[in-house]
Amino acid sequence: MADEPLVLGIETSCDETGVGIVRGTTLLADAVASSVDEHARFGGVVPEVASRAHLEAMVPTIQRALKDAGVTAKDLDGISVTAGPGLAGALLVGVSAAKAYAYALGKPLYGVNHLASHICVDQLEHGPLPEPTMALLVSGGHSSLLLSSDITADVRPLGATIDDAAGEAFDKIARVLNLGFPGGPVIDRYAKEGDPDAITFPRGLTGPRDPAYDFSFSGLKTSVARWIEAKRAAGEDVPVRDVSASFQEAVVDVLTRKAVRACKDEGVDHLMIGGGVAANSRLRALAQERCERAGIRLRVPRPKLCTDNGAMVAALGAEMVARNRRPSSWDLSADSSLPVTETHVPGHHHHDHVHEVSKDNLYS
Amino acid sequence: MDTATPAVTVALHDGSSVVAESSQVDARRHGELLLPAVDRVLAEAGVRLDAVTGIVVGVGPGPYTGLRVGLMTADTFGLALDVPVHGVCTLDGLAFEAQVDGPFVVATDARRKEVYWARYENPRTRTTDAAVDRPADIAEQVAGLPAVGAGALLYPDTFPDAHGPEHVSAAALAALAAERLAAGEELLEPRPLYLRRPDAQVPKNYKVVTPK
Numbered sequence: 022m023a024d025e026p027l028v029l030g031i032e033t034s035c036d037e038t039g040v041g042i043v044r045g046t047t048l049l050a051d052a053v054a055s056s057v058d059e060h061a062r063f064g065g066v067v068p069e070v071a072s073r074a075h076l077e078a079m080v081p082t083i084q085r086a087l088k089d090a091g092v093t094a095k096d097l098d099g100i101s102v103t104a105g106p107g108l109a110g111a112l113l114v115g116v117s118a119a120k121a122y123a124y125a126l127g128k129p130l131y132g133v134n135h136l137a138s139h140i141c142v143d144q145l146e147h148g149p150l151p152e153p154t155m156a157l158l159v160s161g162g163h164s165s166l167l168l169s170s171d172i173t174a175d176v177r178p179l180g181a182t183i184d185d186a187a188g189e190a191f192d193k194i195a196r197v198l199n200l201g202f203p204g205g206p207v208i209d210r211y212a213k214e215g216d217p218d219a220i221t222f223p224r225g226l227t228g229p230r231d232p233a234y235d236f237s238f239s240g241l242k243t244s245v246a247r248w249i250e251a252k253r254a255a256g257e258d259v260p261v262r263d264v265s266a267s268f269q270e271a272v273v274d275v276l277t278r279k280a281v282r283a284c285k286d287e288g289v290d291h292l293m294i295g296g297g298v299a300a301n302s303r304l305r306a307l308a309q310e311r312c313e314r315a316g317i318r319l320r321v322p323r324p325k326l327c328t329d330n331g332a333m334v335a336a337l338g339a340e341m342v343a344r345n346r347r348p349s350s351w352d353l354s355a356d357s358s359l360p361v362t363e364t365h366v367p368g369h370h371h372h373d374h375v376h377e378v379s380k381d382n383l384y385s
Numbered sequence: 386m387d388t389a390t391p392a393v394t395v396a397l398h399d400g401s402s403v404v405a406e407s408s409q410v411d412a413r414r415h416g417e418l419l420l421p422a423v424d425r426v427l428a429e430a431g432v433r434l435d436a437v438t439g440i441v442v443g444v445g446p447g448p449y450t451g452l453r454v455g456l457m458t459a460d461t462f463g464l465a466l467d468v469p470v471h472g473v474c475t476l477d478g479l480a481f482e483a484q485v486d487g488p489f490v491v492a493t494d495a496r497r498k499e500v501y502w503a504r505y506e507n508p509r510t511r512t513t514d515a516a517v518d519r520p521a522d523i524a525e526q527v528a529g530l531p532a533v534g535a536g537a538l539l540y541p542d543t544f545p546d547a548h549g550p551e552h553v554s555a556a557a558l559a560a561l562a563a564e565r566l567a568a569g570e571e572l573l574e575p576r577p578l579y580l581r582r583p584d585a586q587v588p589k590n591y592k593v594v595t596p597k
């Protein structure tokens with residue numbers, strides 16, 4: 022449909038410089054420049070390294086996205102950008118770029134929430150989000166259960182990790198096993214050849230009195246590390262495949278168990294899983310199995326849309342345009358701890374005249 | 386525009402003089418203040434951004450987070466408008482504004498008890514590369530010279546003859562750039578002068594969690 026909003030989205034909350042372009046719920050371009058290799062030797066994302074890389078990568082990545090999408094900037098109906106949460110300095114580079122681009126092109130600007138974008142991206146894969154949708158977001162930065170009845174206006178947090186994010190646990194165990202960074206893909210690979218029942222690792226916060234939807238991976242991490250050290254101290258080989266499989270099983274067991282329970286408790290029949298850890302093959306398989314058993318429709322985007330990217334920001338931006346949400350002001354700031362309940366950062370009323378002026382497209 | 390010092394500063398120059406300008410000092414809000422300042426300056430001049438034929442941005446040196454706001458904004462304006470983006474060393478802008486006769490020093494605050502600094506023969510001629518140092522370590526190199534900039538005013542032991550302006554103004558930056566462009570000189574690429582490596586602590590080797 023030609024009248025669906027054409028939106029360019031910019032994402033710089035962590036180490037990926039993402040620029041995506043969508044038309045409504047159709048993905049047109051998903052250009053990503055990653056600085057992950059520059060962080061590998063540090064064993065984690067170094068904020069200043071990420072910020073420097075965003076500045077260098079931004080313009081070429083925008084150009085690549087426009088070329089891939091086969092559209093010109095003047096055709097855009099809006100520019101959206103991750104306003105938070107994320108690394109403050111990294112977010113600021115994307116917000117600065119988006120503001121300047123929107124201003125120069127005379128387009129409305131939408132500062133949007135990174136977590137809501139992770140949910141909204143599934144529209145590009147499986148069509149409009151059912152309302153309500155339950156979402157399990159798992160990555161190196163977040164582990165949350167969220168319930169949304171309208172992705173542009175209402176996202177309710179049901180639970181979150183009380184210590185480490187799930188992806189962080191993968192990174193830490195990979196480091197203990199000397200498997201490098203990031204840990205998720207390599208542990209997934211080893212786990213495929215290991216026995217998930219070989220070692221029983223603890224399932225955090227699954228007792229009868231524990232909060233039903235919160236997560237904890239710190240105890241699991243310590244327990245796995247101790248087990249490995251005990252092996253090493255005894256002079257025995259560490260069975261990397263079995264440790265990987267058993268650790269991974271403990272993580273995905275808790276994640277899927279709690280997500281399915283939340284769906285049942287809230288009477289929601291759709292579960293979407295997003296974030297970098299959603300690329301984990303065992304998480305996908307176990308979620309599928311448990312959702313089928315519970316009569317829940319599972320929606321998981323392809324791995325490239327699960328990790329941080331600009332398309333997810335564009336997807337939410339397009340939804341903001343489609344639903345006539347108020348654009349952001351030119352003084353939009355990056356908010357490293359933007360609450361998930363704030364799906365976007367609408368402008369102040371008294372600044373709206375700025376956008377009145379902006380509608381006068383410079384190229385028209 | 387320049388965001389390499391605590392000032393968020395924007396000016397519009399028509400090739401012969403400054404048409405409109407805005408400078409606000411708030412070291413923590415570069416990101417919020419820059420675009421509204423651009424909008425204000427253009428409105429004051431009654432000009433739309435697409436009338437601009439070139440962008441000049443201060444490339445620092447300066448604290449990185451703020452510095453990147455100006456550079457990213459300039460880069461993206463250049464992309465959207467398809468106009469050239471030029472870089473000018475922020476210290477050069479300050480030197481041009483200060484108009485001191487004879488040799489002098491420009492020093493801005495680099496935080497962490499250091500200054501970004503350079504020596505000048507006159508307001509248009511820098512004689513050293515911009516550097517970042519502890520004031521005490523450069524005392525000999527700047528001895529006896531007048532100094533301008535907030536970095537000089539902060540450390541009177543090293544810079545006893547210090548005065549303003551404290552921060553760069555985009556008006557001076559634009560005027561200097563216009564003069565150089567008119568003379569056919571090449572300006573800098575709009576890339577940041579960080580002068581320091583990123584703070585990047587390699588996480589300590591994996592910590593043993595089992596008590597011995």
Ligand SMILES: [Zn+2]
Nearest residue numbers: 139160296329
């Ligand atoms: Zn994310």
